[in-house]
Amino acid sequence: MTGFSFRWYLMDSDNPQLPEVGMVRWVLRLLVLLLQIAPILRYVDSIRYGLKSRCARTKEVKATTEEEKARWHRERVKWYTLMVYEDADATLLRLYESFMESAPQLVLQIYILLKDPHASRIYPYKPPVEGLDIDHSEDIVEPGVNPVLKLSILVMSVTSSLVSLAWSLVVYHRSLRYTYPHKKNISLLGTLFQFLWHFCSITARVLALSLFASALPQWIGPLCAAHWIVMASWVISQRTAACNTKCEEFLFALVLGAIYIFMFFNAKEERTRYKYLLYYCFCLVENSAIICIWFLSPSTILTNWYVFPAMVGHYLTFFAGIMFMLCYYLWFHPTGVDISFPHFTGKKKLPKDPVETSSEPVEMKVVMLKDNKIASSVSSPVLETEPDSDFVSERDGHLARFLSEHSDKVAVRRFS
Numbered sequence: 001m002t003g004f005s006f007r008w009y010l011m012d013s014d015n016p017q018l019p020e021v022g023m024v025r026w027v028l029r030l031l032v033l034l035l036q037i038a039p040i041l042r043y044v045d046s047i048r049y050g051l052k053s054r055c056a057r058t059k060e061v062k063a064t065t066e067e068e069k070a071r072w073h074r075e076r077v078k079w080y081t082l083m084v085y086e087d088a089d090a091t092l093l094r095l096y097e098s099f100m101e102s103a104p105q106l107v108l109q110i111y112i113l114l115k116d117p118h119a120s121r122i123y124p125y126k127p128p129v130e131g132l133d134i135d136h137s138e139d140i141v142e143p144g145v146n147p148v149l150k151l152s153i154l155v156m157s158v159t160s161s162l163v164s165l166a167w168s169l170v171v172y173h174r175s176l177r178y179t180y181p182h183k184k185n186i187s188l189l190g191t192l193f194q195f196l197w198h199f200c201s202i203t204a205r206v207l208a209l210s211l212f213a214s215a216l217p218q219w220i221g222p223l224c225a226a227h228w229i230v231m232a233s234w235v236i237s238q239r240t241a242a243c244n245t246k247c248e249e250f251l252f253a254l255v256l257g258a259i260y261i262f263m264f265f266n267a268k269e270e271r272t273r274y275k276y277l278l279y280y281c282f283c284l285v286e287n288s289a290i291i292c293i294w295f296l297s298p299s300t301i302l303t304n305w306y307v308f309p310a311m312v313g314h315y316l317t318f319f320a321g322i323m324f325m326l327c328y329y330l331w332f333h334p335t336g337v338d339i340s341f342p343h344f345t346g347k348k349k350l351p352k353d354p355v356e357t358s359s360e361p362v363e364m365k366v367v368m369l370k371d372n373k374i375a376s377s378v379s380s381p382v383l384e385t386e387p388d389s390d391f392v393s394e395r396d397g398h399l400a401r402f403l404s405e406h407s408d409k410v411a412v413r414r415f416s
Helices: 002-013 023-034 038-062 066-115 147-178 188-215 217-237 246-259 273-296 307-332 397-411
Strands: 364-370 373-380
Touching: 002 023, 002 038, 002 066, 002 246, 023 038, 038 066, 066 147, 066 188, 066 246, 147 188, 188 217, 188 273, 188 307, 217 246, 273 307
Parallel strands: none
Antiparallel strands: 364 373
């Protein structure tokens, strides 16, 4: 996370169209990076750019001449563009942090919960009472420890971590769509179903890994390493173009391989249905195998109350995640899904949105919205082509050059 953030800052410094950064701010950036809180500063920058865009809008409204209105309009679009991109950067960094730091810790939390002596009992400790014959042979005595409170805190911690992981994916996809003006935004219902999809899928995966770790803790590391190598190799084989150099592309594949241990994350702008099918089939087979190993392990006590609920809970959450994913893509995806049956009908359906399905270079357009309607827009062909000097007007030339030079930075984060 820190390396990617520092690299993006260096790329920003090479762009003459971006605001210059002084020495004091560079020191602040380095300090924030050393403290491993890079997303916070980017969220602050996103808010700062948003406020500047608002101020430019106010000055644009109060302007008396057309020249002043055009100048403040360009400023307003520029700061709005920076705000959107900075927010996408922050959400991606938070996504890296969640799956490379929080997700492994979540597996450890559930492992501790399963190995805790109180977790195998669903009744609280009963203190000895004079005159009553109570069997305390299996009771666990820990002076000063409330087992119910202890387990409640662990369960709340695990639940909050699962919610944080699922929400990090949802927020990233929502913010990323704002950087693609030709793509529609995700609705509230779409956000809800996407969150439920990720929450259930991550829960199933984390639960399977935790159960396996409770039986064979010495093998959980090699298992995750093997999964990481396979998934990183798969990302490399896709020939992604998310970074500028091969070295950065290789590091990016390694990071995605680590994320794939817990959840699928698309690395290339293309159809994902077959990728999802391959990934979830692979995870289903792998999860079933490690759960069987855990169930048949001699260290697994089958009389513990959570053994069978954990197995049933894994498959319920796994297939619930698949169901929520299908519901999201069929009814709540911003662009919808074109389901065709060429082998039965013999007809080829036309794509619903030619902009998103076309293989031609996409024209970048910054759109200003007001009351959910397009107020103004500025176009610039930033993918695979340079803006033609005859095509770009003098009024919009500054922003067009900014978007063209800014696209190298954006390309690093443009995968959804």
